[in-house]
Structures are given as structure tokens and as C-alpha cells.
Amino acid sequence: MKNIKKIVLGNKINSKVFSLGSEVYIVGGYLRDTLIGKESGDIDYVVRGNIRQFAMQLLAQRRRGAEAQKKLEGASIVELKRDRMIRLVLKNGLTLDFTELQGSIRDNLGGRDFTMNALAWLPGTGLIDLFNGAKDIARRRIKAISIDNFRNDPLRLLRAYRFVSEFGWKAEPETRNIVKHLRKKIRKSAPERITLEFFKLLNFKNFHKALKMASDDGLFECFLSITHKRLLENIKTIPSLELCIKKLPLKFKQNIEKSFSQELTLHGLLRLEQVLYGSSLNRNRLRLSRVIRERLKKTHKLLHKAEKQDIFSQENLFNTFFKAKDSAFDLLILSGNIKLLGQLESFKKIWKRSLLTSEEIMDITGLKGGVKLGRLIYGLKKMQFEGKLKTKKEAVTWLKLYYL
Structure with missing residues (x-):
């Protein structure tokens, strides 16, 4: 707490922002993260006056702070009209968000979601904490400021559990009661916003705790088309999924935390596939990218098939990999068959380059293309x-016996 001034002003960009002389405050998550000793990927400012002019003035100023100016060079400027915000995206990935201060700083902070985010900092004044946010941070509590703030932006109902997932903190009983009371209002939020918030929840390490809590409070049934019973069953299997992922060989683990699509990591995708198993994908209030939707459809279809027949037997394995394609890795993890990952690697190598090329098969058989050629290629790769x-000689002999 005593080092917050040193940390804030030790950031050269903050120093440069404050040097412009306007009434400008740092607010929200940056201060929260500073108090818990976490590095933040963005800084939010509220500014009295024209925020576009302020941002342009910041980029144009060259007299002070050579180090800060170097960081600001080449920044992209994005105007978010819905949020009435100007965003500067720096080359290093840091984002600076500028919002116009309407009314007083008390009004601004009082309209925020949780006490831990209702913080402001101003040179000369220091930390402005009107709702005991620092105290709640110290106690690891997620506490809503008011029910009206959730009515004004129902996405905050889901955000409460996203923070549970991110920090592993406790959502206060009163806050959870607000969610239970207003849960159906989540449907008023745009599907795109719900999707990104849900994906963030799935990406963080305490997601299992958050999933169970949100499910118990009846929130998911308001935007996911899945029965409560089925959802609980899926959530119960999450520890087994995580154990399976933990046991993965290092070469498979290396890419699992990388972004897959829509800011969802591959790890998060596996969790999504598990959570939504048995749901009606077309009826969920999620705006899924084409690649995520197709991955879910294919994986769920094969998992359902695996409940009725042994698709992982040596006799059926090649065909299973062929049908799964890019979803094969997900399928093995979700079904607990990580012992077959080595065979999946063999399948990928053979499918990419087998004993005979398509051109060689056409030369031997006289085929020019079509279904027959496709069947021969498939049969050869399967053998x-x-x-x-x-060997190539064995492949040629088999091809002549099989086709000629």
C-alpha cells in the first residue's frame, strides 16, 4: 500500500500522462493489480475534457520523458464509440484507455462493478478509495457496489465469477444474491460480450471453482442451452480432464496455453468442449467463431459415438482420426485416451506423406481422380x-493386387 505512489509514478507513461496538466485519474484494474503485486496489461484513465484531444496531445508531446515517448511511438488509436473511449494500443501490447470524466470522481467510482475496481489515484491526493476496495482486496473479497450497477450492465453478473476464476477469491454472499435475483437479465447483454467474458472465465486457473459457483447460482441456464443436471455432470468431470492435461508429455503441453480463437486458449477450448457437452450449440447465447463451432460439433459427435461403440480400437482408430481431423487431439484428451497420442502423431505423419504419392498411385492405376482414387489413398494410408x-515396394504390390 505504501509503495503505490512509487509504483504509479515509476511508470514513465503514467508520469507523462500526469505531466499534461489536465484533471486526470488512474482508475480501476491497474490499481487493483498494483495492490496485489500483479503486473497489469492495461491502464485506465478518466480525463476531464476532450479525450481525443488529450490522447493526441500525449502522442505529440516530445519534450519530456524520452523513454515514455519511445514506448508510445507507433501506437494504434482505436475509438470505442459504444464505451465512449479512446484506446491507445502500444507495440508492446499494453493498452491505455481514456474515458471522459462525467460529473465527479465519486460518481465515476460509484458506477463501477466491484469495490476492488472502484479505486482512483491522483497526484497530490494519492489513492481515492470511497468504497473500501483496498480492504476487500486485502481480504480477497469480490463485493458488488450496488444492485443498480448490475441492472445497468448485466454482463457484470457473469464478470463476478470471471474474477473468482482469475483470482480465486470469494464472491460475497450479498453479491451472489444479486446474481441470483437478476440472473435472467444476462440475456440483455450482447452475445459477443457474454462469449468473451465466459472465455476469460475458462482461461483462468480457478475456473472449476467459478463454474460450480455460477452453476449453483443458476446463471448458466440463462445463456447456455443445457440442462442443470447435465451441466453438473460435466463440471464434475473437470478434475479428471485437468489431471489428464497435467499428465501430457512436454511437447504437447507447450502449445496448450496459446491463444486458439476469440482469446480462448487451447486449454480453455478443452474446458469449453467439456462444459458444453450435451448442449444445443445453436441455442446457446454464445457468438462462436467458425473454427470453435466446428471443433465443438466434431468433438461432441465423436464423443457421443464413443458412448455406443469402441471407436478407439486398433481396427477403428485410423477412421476415428480421419473423421476427427484437427479435433483428434481434443477427442483423446476429453476421452482420457492420452496413451494414443503417439499413434495420433503417426497418423498425422502418414496422412501428410505416405509410401506412395497421389501422382504415383494415378500412374500405377491410370486413374485421373475421383472417388475411386480417394478410396485407394485412404486404404493405402490405413494399411x-x-x-x-x-515399404514402397509393398505398397505398389498391394495397390496392384487391390485394384488391377
């Missing part, structure tokens, strides 16, 4: 995958 063909 190679199963170890029945090991």
Missing part, C-alpha cells in the same frame, strides 16, 4: 498406419 505396409 501403412496399421503396420501392414512398411
Whole structure:
């Protein structure tokens, strides 16, 4: 707490912002993260006056802060009209958000979601904490400021659990009661916003705790098309999924935390596939990218098939990998068959390059393309995958016997 001034002003960009002389405050998550010792990827400012002019003035100023100016060079300027915000995206990934201060700083902070985010900092004044946010941060509590703030922006109902997932903190009983009371209003939020907030929840390490809590409070049934019973069953299997991921060989773990689509990591995607299993994807209030939707459809279809027949037997494995394609990795993880990952790697190599090329098969058979050629290519690769063909000579002999 005593070092917050040193940390804030030690940031050269903050110093440069304050040097412009306007009434400008740092607010929100940056201060929260500073208090808990976490590095923040963005800084929010509220400014009295024209925020576009202020941002342009910041970029144009060259007299002070050479280090800060270097960081600001090449920044992209984005105007978010819905949020009435100007955003500067720096080359290093840091974002600076500028919002116009309407009314007093008390009004601004009083309209925020949680006490831990209702913080402001001003040179000469220091930390402005009107709702005991610092105290709640110290006690690891997620506490709503008022029910009206949730009515004004129902996405905050889901955000409460996203913060549970991110920090592992406790959502106060009164805050959870607000969610229970207003849960149906989440449907008023745009599907795109719900999706990104839900994906953030899935990306963080305490997601299982957050999922169970939000499910118990009846929030998910308001935007996910899945029965409560099925959802609980899916959530119960999450620890097994995480254990399976933990046991992955290092070469498979290396990419699992990388972004897949819509800011969802591959790890988060596996969690999404598990949570939504048995749901009606077209009826969920989620705006999914095409690649995520197709991945879910394919994985869920094969998982459902696996409940009725052994699609992972040596006899069926090649066909399973063929149908799964890019979803094959997900399928093995979600079904607990990580022991087959080595065979999946073999499948990928064979499918990319088998004993005979398509051109060589056409030369031998006289085929110019079409379904017959496709079947021969598939059969040849399958025989190679199963170890029945090991050399090019064996492949040619098999092809002549099979087709000619």
C-alpha cells in the first residue's frame, strides 16, 4: 500500500500522462493489480475534457520523458464509440484507455462493478478509495457496489465469477444474491460480450471453482442451452480432464496455453468442449467463431459415438482420426485416451506423406481422380498406419493386387 505512489509514478507513461496538466485519474484494474503485486496489461484513465484531444496531445508531446515517448511511438488509436473511449494500443501490447470524466470522481467510482475496481489515484491526493476496495482486496473479497450497477450492465453478473476464476477469491454472499435475483437479465447483454467474458472465465486457473459457483447460482441456464443436471455432470468431470492435461508429455503441453480463437486458449477450448457437452450449440447465447463451432460439433459427435461403440480400437482408430481431423487431439484428451497420442502423431505423419504419392498411385492405376482414387489413398494410408505396409515396394504390390 505504501509503495503505490512509487509504483504509479515509476511508470514513465503514467508520469507523462500526469505531466499534461489536465484533471486526470488512474482508475480501476491497474490499481487493483498494483495492490496485489500483479503486473497489469492495461491502464485506465478518466480525463476531464476532450479525450481525443488529450490522447493526441500525449502522442505529440516530445519534450519530456524520452523513454515514455519511445514506448508510445507507433501506437494504434482505436475509438470505442459504444464505451465512449479512446484506446491507445502500444507495440508492446499494453493498452491505455481514456474515458471522459462525467460529473465527479465519486460518481465515476460509484458506477463501477466491484469495490476492488472502484479505486482512483491522483497526484497530490494519492489513492481515492470511497468504497473500501483496498480492504476487500486485502481480504480477497469480490463485493458488488450496488444492485443498480448490475441492472445497468448485466454482463457484470457473469464478470463476478470471471474474477473468482482469475483470482480465486470469494464472491460475497450479498453479491451472489444479486446474481441470483437478476440472473435472467444476462440475456440483455450482447452475445459477443457474454462469449468473451465466459472465455476469460475458462482461461483462468480457478475456473472449476467459478463454474460450480455460477452453476449453483443458476446463471448458466440463462445463456447456455443445457440442462442443470447435465451441466453438473460435466463440471464434475473437470478434475479428471485437468489431471489428464497435467499428465501430457512436454511437447504437447507447450502449445496448450496459446491463444486458439476469440482469446480462448487451447486449454480453455478443452474446458469449453467439456462444459458444453450435451448442449444445443445453436441455442446457446454464445457468438462462436467458425473454427470453435466446428471443433465443438466434431468433438461432441465423436464423443457421443464413443458412448455406443469402441471407436478407439486398433481396427477403428485410423477412421476415428480421419473423421476427427484437427479435433483428434481434443477427442483423446476429453476421452482420457492420452496413451494414443503417439499413434495420433503417426497418423498425422502418414496422412501428410505416405509410401506412395497421389501422382504415383494415378500412374500405377491410370486413374485421373475421383472417388475411386480417394478410396485407394485412404486404404493405402490405413494399411501403412496399421503396420501392414512398411515399404514402397509393398505398397505398389498391394495397390496392384487391390485394384488391377
